[in-house]
Amino acid sequence: MLRALSKYYDCLCRQKDSGLVPDGYSKVGVxxxxxxxxxxxxxxxxxxxxxxxxxxxxxxxxxxxxxxxxxxxxxxxxxxxxxxxxxxxxxxxxxxxxxxxxxxxxxxxxxxxxxxxxxxxxxxxxxxxxxxxxxxxxxxxxxxxxxxxxxxxxxxxxxxxxxxxxxxxxxxxxxxxxxxxxxxxxxxxxxNRPIPADAVLGQCSISGKYGQIARIHDNLTGISGGLATGVNIVCLKSPAFWSYGRRESYNSSVSQEIMEKYTKAFNYLTSVPAHKQMLDGMTLLFWAMTAESEKPYLQAFNTGAGFFSLPAEDPSEAERNERQSQEQALASVFSQLSQGKEADWKGFGIDQGTEFYILGVKPNSSRLAIKIFEHNSFGTIMDRIQQHHRDMQLSPADKQMPIWLISKALKSPIASKDPLPPDLSTKILQSILRGSPYPRFMLETAVRRAKTDQDDAAKKFYAVSRDRVRMIKACLTRMDLIKRSEFTMLNTQNTDGAYNCGRLFAVLEMIQQKALPGINTTIKDRFFSSACSTPYLVFPRLMKLSQSHFGKLDRGNAIFFEKIIQEIVSNLGDSFPKAMNMEKQGMFILGYYQQKEKMFETKSEGEKDNEPA
Structure with a gap:
């Protein structure tokens, strides 16, 4: 990381529009x-x-x-x-x-x-x-x-x-x-300034060059939650950390030159809004390793990532118009990526092979804790970000889900004392940037909340919400349990037992609601959790209960639902699954949601948005 920051400082010195304070100078407000x-x-x-x-x-x-x-x-x-x-x-x-x-x-x-x-x-x-x-x-x-x-x-x-x-x-x-x-x-x-007589000389652990070793590293500023005077990454003040006769930061063997470069580069990043974002208390810094202008890379990342809002600025009207025009042009590139096509970045002054770095830090007393450090080519990072958005979609019309919205969907408005892990956002971001499976906690929590939360129509809160189902589908996709581009709509040909049990539960619930209009408590309130975990014990009882509901339906509805049940049961085989693990429970919820969405598809879009899901 220190090597990357010191290398970035050299890039900034070659950039015409960086605004970096040249080496040997200080910026003063006059x-x-x-x-x-x-x-x-x-x-x-x-x-x-x-x-x-x-x-x-x-x-x-x-x-x-x-x-x-x-x-x-x-x-x-x-x-x-x-x-x-x-x-x-x-x-x-x-x-x-x-x-x-x-x-x-x-x-x-x-x-x-x-x-x-x-x-x-x-x-x-x-x-x-x-x-x-x-x-x-x-x-x-x-x-x-x-x-x-x-x-x-x-x-x-x-x-x-x-x-x-x-x-x-x-x-x-x-x-x-x-x-x-x-x-x-x-x-x-x-x-040509002279080296102090008492300076410690040695080989720099970052550059490999022989020279003066830094005793104290300059403070890093601009970190939310950090000390006003600044914090440090390299800091060995306590004698407990000294070794081999070396005191303080001499133990790190970082040269004075590299220390000055990395600290200046870091403080530059924290001072420029386009290079900085906040994510769940973590300060994210990102940069492109290029001697050309970084502006197109930063705008593309801020706009296309969808993890956070754009930097808070107060731009002029000309700047706002330029940003709007740039965002419209970028939209076509993101559309290509969302369809799995190779994006054309040439018109934006972007080289896909340019190295792009993302650093996430949190203050810990007077020191900085490194929470995330990722780098790859800009093209690879943008491809993985867009793959994340595709994995999170149930249909092409679904908008991007920022990480803060993922965290919000995992919380229950009822069980407010059930906090999320403090590093969840960091792990989700790492999964996105590496193209790896999402944290298992994300799937477990989405399934648990869908099973145990109670719907509240007055507050427009539904336990099996679209956001939760999108997360479940994305987790199962990254686990290679379902193929990409699958389950973007109801799959009536799928023979997975858990998926079809979820579909069947949605049909049985709809039959009850049609037979008993205005009912306060449905089978979902009483049996959803157990049906999701142990279908073998619950569904025979539900099937028997549905027979009494069939007798209260008109002939058209009875025939309609009977055909759907026959088609689902034919996919189930000889019996219901006895017990289902977390992944299968996720498939159950996915099947339940998509079957229910299918049965509401004839309603207007406004009505559909307000339906319980």
Whole structure:
């Protein structure tokens, strides 16, 4: 997993639209633009913000800029091309007295900023570089407490971030941090930065290269339920985990380079909505290993997977129209997949052979628990996802069943204290992505709930619901107990004893309802569970009971039901099954549902949807 993330970081560096922070840089939200005259004096301070939609209203937020890498260290420590007001001007905002103030700390911060930046810029020259150097040399914080440009900011000065530009800059106010000479010198210094004298060297367990081993791994952020400060995957703080004389994360033998790559890639994924989804408390991250744009892969996966809703965003009208157009085009591809045809992805800029990764994590104290890590070619993953949707269908008209809906269908509104396993969603997702049988718990629970739950017509709840039957059918298909494309409709030629017992039970129930209109308790309420488990003990009694019901039917209905019973009994053979295992009970429920659906097919679609199933 760490190798995949570090490799993905290299791909992101080659992508033009990734927005990844380049190596050796930090992204900072900037509030103001400090414009300097060529003589180093302040010309003006301008807002440096952008308008974004917040609901239906626009609000101004800081603009993002890349600065030389920021070190988060305690105490007074200046940065190359510093953006902080205390370091840039040597002045702080006094909240208590609501005025500008030059304190001991702020003066020390300015001196450190002045020393570090003049040293860094030595030998470099351009309009903005020269103006900035003169500014640092001539600026006296204690004499500038009444500076009109700073006092005009008021309390907004406190915590403000600045870029520095020059009126003489021909590149339309290009910030000092983006000046070509500054970038070249910084990147050269970053590449050739010395290894600390106390660094531990060794062979990296991920890349195999010899180099500096990371002692502490950077925090991973953006995980739902995790600590606000971040969590770790590699973390060995306790001496109990130290071995071979190595302390802390030296035991993992992950190089500093690989550590920085995988943590940056992970934090990038959690910060971009299109790469991130939530599934039953688990954070899912996914990415395509390509140097080209990932957008078509992510949109196809988010739209076609059907496991979850699309990322929550507030797109512009143009973006919404583009998404709608893309979804309509994708619909034709998913239609091809649902019919078992090879999908044509070429028009979407998608290479089916591209590696696609899916990582699921959950926080565990200050660490991350890896719940799922799957990768395959994008084409294979999409084929398996569409195979899952086909397996879950009883007819081509059935819509996709998200995993959250599968979990919901397995719960009983009555037995609310019967919780599902916390890892069920993870196991279902793994089955989908691997094309393997679904968790047995899924079949067992669907059958048990169908047998024991009681229908509640007032709440439109039915124990043998279409969703549960779809799950049962899918489980039996993945177990190779029924063939794919079978049982998408009533199969009157099938001779499976359990399936035909289910059909027969549905017919006997319908006969009772026709003979005794408005009856409160049917044979389903009293005998469904036992008929499903031990048909041999129950059906002789039910067949005898049905004879009295036949006498109350009109001649047309009597003949109609008699023919169906004769056809079913001929498929059953000489006797009813004595006892049925879980798989056979699933077949019983499938037969019951499809026979009942067949007998209601003459009703209007609106009536059919409200029928008990």
């Amino acid at each position: 509030n103001y633009n400090l414009v300097l005259h060529s003589n180093g004096t302040i010309k003006e301070i301008l807002p440096y913000t952008k308008a974004v939609l917040n609901g239906k209203k626009e609000k101004e937020v800081p603009r993002d800029e890349f600065f030389p890498f920021r070190n988060s260290v305690p105490g007074i420590s200046a940065e190359t091309i510093d953006h902080r007001e205390k370091y840039l001007f040597g002045i702080e905002w006094d909240k208590k007295n609501e005025k500008l103030s030059a304190t001991k700390n702020s003066l020390l911060a300015f001196e450190k900023c002045k020393e570090k930046n003049l040293s860094f810029l030595e030998g470099l020259s351009s309009p903005i570089i020269d103006a900035y150097k003169i500014f640092l040399q001539n600026w006296n914080p204690e004499n500038e407490l009444d500076n009109p440009f700073l006092t005009a900011l008021g309390k907004k000065y406190g915590g403000a971030k600045f870029i520095v530009t020059s009126q003489e800059d021909p590149a339309a106010q290009r910030p000092l941090s983006r000046e070509a000479q500054v970038k070249e010198k910084w990147e050269n210094d970053w590449r």
